Amino acid sequence: MFQPLRLNALLTAVVAALAVLGLPLLGVGSYVLHVMILIMIFAIFAVAYNLVTGYLGLKTFGHHAFFGLGAYGSALISIHLGIGAWASLWIGAALAAAFGLFIGLPILRIKSMAHVAVVTLAFAEIVRLSCSNLKGLTRGELGLWGIPAFQAFHLPLVGEVVFSPANKIGYYYLAALLLGMTLLATAVILRSKIGLAILAIRDGEDAAESLGVNLTRVKLGVFGLSAFMVGVAGAFYAHYVGILTPSAAIGADLMILVIAMVLVGGLGTFAGPLVGAVLLTSSAESLRFLDQYRLLVYGGLIVLVVLFAPRGLASLRLPGKRVPGRPA
Amino acid sequence: MTAMPIALYIEQIVNGLVAGSMYALVGGGIALIYGTMRVLNMAHGEFYMMGGYAAFYLVGRAVPPVLAIPLVAGLLFLVGAAVQRLTVHYLLRQDGWLFACIAATLGLSIAFQNLALIVFGEDYKTVPYYVEGILRLGDIRLPLQRVLMLLVAVGTLLAMGFLLKKTRFGWALRATSQDSDAASVCGIPVSRVHMITFGLSAALGGVAGAMLAPIYSVSPWMGLPVLFKGFVVVVLGGLGSFPGAIVGGLLLGIVEALGVQITSAEWRDVFGFALMIVVVWARPWGLFGKAP
Numbered sequence: 001m002f003q004p005l006r007l008n009a010l011l012t013a014v015v016a017a018l019a020v021l022g023l024p025l026l027g028v029g030s031y032v033l034h035v036m037i038l039i040m041i042f043a044i045f046a047v048a049y050n051l052v053t054g055y056l057g058l059k060t061f062g063h064h065a066f067f068g069l070g071a072y073g074s075a076l077i078s079i080h081l082g083i084g085a086w087a088s089l090w091i092g093a094a095l096a097a098a099f100g101l102f103i104g105l106p107i108l109r110i111k112s113m114a115h116v117a118v119v120t121l122a123f124a125e126i127v128r129l130s131c132s133n134l135k136g137l138t139r140g141e142l143g144l145w146g147i148p149a150f151q152a153f154h155l156p157l158v159g160e161v162v163f164s165p166a167n168k169i170g171y172y173y174l175a176a177l178l179l180g181m182t183l184l185a186t187a188v189i190l191r192s193k194i195g196l197a198i199l200a201i202r203d204g205e206d207a208a209e210s211l212g213v214n215l216t217r218v219k220l221g222v223f224g225l226s227a228f229m230v231g232v233a234g235a236f237y238a239h240y241v242g243i244l245t246p247s248a249a250i251g252a253d254l255m256i257l258v259i260a261m262v263l264v265g266g267l268g269t270f271a272g273p274l275v276g277a278v279l280l281t282s283s284a285e286s287l288r289f290l291d292q293y294r295l296l297v298y299g300g301l302i303v304l305v306v307l308f309a310p311r312g313l314a315s316l317r318l319p320g321k322r323v324p325g326r327p328a
Numbered sequence: 329m330t331a332m333p334i335a336l337y338i339e340q341i342v343n344g345l346v347a348g349s350m351y352a353l354v355g356g357g358i359a360l361i362y363g364t365m366r367v368l369n370m371a372h373g374e375f376y377m378m379g380g381y382a383a384f385y386l387v388g389r390a391v392p393p394v395l396a397i398p399l400v401a402g403l404l405f406l407v408g409a410a411v412q413r414l415t416v417h418y419l420l421r422q423d424g425w426l427f428a429c430i431a432a433t434l435g436l437s438i439a440f441q442n443l444a445l446i447v448f449g450e451d452y453k454t455v456p457y458y459v460e461g462i463l464r465l466g467d468i469r470l471p472l473q474r475v476l477m478l479l480v481a482v483g484t485l486l487a488m489g490f491l492l493k494k495t496r497f498g499w500a501l502r503a504t505s506q507d508s509d510a511a512s513v514c515g516i517p518v519s520r521v522h523m524i525t526f527g528l529s530a531a532l533g534g535v536a537g538a539m540l541a542p543i544y545s546v547s548p549w550m551g552l553p554v555l556f557k558g559f560v561v562v563v564l565g566g567l568g569s570f571p572g573a574i575v576g577g578l579l580l581g582i583v584e585a586l587g588v589q590i591t592s593a594e595w596r597d598v599f600g601f602a603l604m605i606v607v608v609w610a611r612p613w614g615l616f617g618k619a620p
Contacts, residue, residue: 109609114366114368115608117430122559125597125601129594129597133594256438260435292442299439299440300435301435302435302438303436307419310424
């Protein structure tokens with residue numbers, strides 16, 4: 001992360017960004033846009049999860065709580081307080097961040113990874129149970145429906161930008177914008193001095209502290225920021241699909257999926273979560289007819305990747321092909 | 329509340345003890361694996377689920393429960409040992425094995441759940457009570473099924489205690505959990521101890537699943553809530569401590585049984601989890617252990 005941006009990395013990023021921005025101009029169908037929007041929502045989630053787990057080294061298993069908090073927070077605020085989705089999205093994300101800081105505090109004190117895993121899981125379970133028990137507010141598992149979409153607005157040169165199930169182009173570009181902001185924020189942080197502190201904490205907490213890294217501030221800040229990003233993804237999801245249930249928005253399945261994405265793409269790599277989100281979401285969509293085997297495959301995939309490619313699929317080398325300068 | 333007869337309270341406490349003895353079996357299994365390998369086994373709930381299904385099919389084929397329960401334990405021992413040998417065994421040698429083991433067992437848990445869904449179907453299966461009848465002690469009434477559960481749990485835990493304290497394998501296991509390198513130097517086959525420990529832990533989970541199958545129904549998703557209960561239990565008792573898990577299990581069972589009188593059942597788990605987070609914050613070494 002500290003070396004200067006290489007030309008081909010920069011080129012790849014530019015080409016990928018242009019491809020994403022140009023796709024709707026090719027006149028692709030609404031279904032393709034839908035799959036792309038899902039990929040981008042998951043990509044934001046996976047990038048934020050990777051920031052905490054891959055870079056900071058704080059292995060959490062409860063990030064789906066922040067997705068649910070962002071989703072339910074933004075949905076309920078826009079329904080009951082009459083605040084538009086454009087503003088409630090940020091309020092929902094801020095709510096997720098606030099809870100992130102709150103649960104981050106007890107986690108910071110713990111060095112044992114198992115305790116962190118148990119506490120974050122239990123926290124997400126508390127959020128899920130609360131959302132399904134507070135039926136007066138959230139309608140529980142019946143589903144919270146009637147979540148307003150983003151208001152249309154007028155853009156010079158482009159014309160009216162609308163957000164409706166029939167016309168997904170507005171959602172598409174908004175998702176791309178949010179993902180772009182997430183990636184930019186992550187890149188800026190990782191390339192800054194704080195980024196060095198983050199990696200130092202992952203590689204040796206005591207050593208980092210002895211060199212003057214403020215562990216509490218860095219860890220809590222990164223955890224809160226990650227919760228905020230996941231909250232943004234959740235809030236966008238709420239206003240995109242228009243209906244929320246606790247099991248869909250805060251279910252453990254969601255976390256499994258994101259963990260699988262990050263592991264497949266490569267934990268602690270910048271492009272890994274993006275690659276994972278694209279691969280797993282698109283394969284899930286193209287294998288719809290295998291729906292009942294989907295979670296079985298994800299579970300098995302996590303086991304296989306951890307066993308045989310702990311640094312992600314990108315680190316897999318074909319037999320016989322040797323990397324120069326590295327023993328086979 | 330004041331009108332409540334004392335017998336009803338005693339009944340609640342005994343019911344709590346019965347539930348707690350099952351939590352102790354589940355928590356004991358989690359603690360055993362964590363204590364020896366430092367692996368947080370997220371697939372433990374699925375051992376419990378398999379125990380439930382094994383009991384359903386054995387009892388359904390008219391195998392008497394006296395035979396069925398040991399069979400379930402034996403079967404789950406083999407499953408657990410196989411899981412350890414095929415996955416955790418290799419993961420323990422990796423860099424970053426702590427996270428690798430949690431992630432892999434999480435993947436296994438999801439895979440087992442959905443495998444059960446495909447193989448056994450999504451309908452909830454009911455298992456008949458192993459014993460009919462009610463035990464009366466004065467005003468206190470207890471179904472014999474619950475008495476049997478308590479007896480099986482106590483018997484199993486006593487047998488485990490004997491195994492850990494009095495046998496050569498138990499010494500090897502405890503030596504391995506104290507310092508696996510030193511144990512290895514002394515000629516203890518650490519890998520084999522790990523494998524057997526995983527099997528024993530799965531057997532404990534399986535017995536709990538088989539004993540609870542007549543009370544709750546058997547389904548592919550039955551493991552997850554029990555896994556969470558097990559986590560609460562081992563955190564209360566100090567993660568990795570087998571006796572701690574037993575005490576933590578009994579405590580949680582009694583607290584829940586009395587707590588249901590005060591709050592509604594649907595918020596019960598929320599309080600359990602909140603209690604656990606507070607304990608981790610204030611006393612990460614458990615309620616009864618000593619600070620390191």
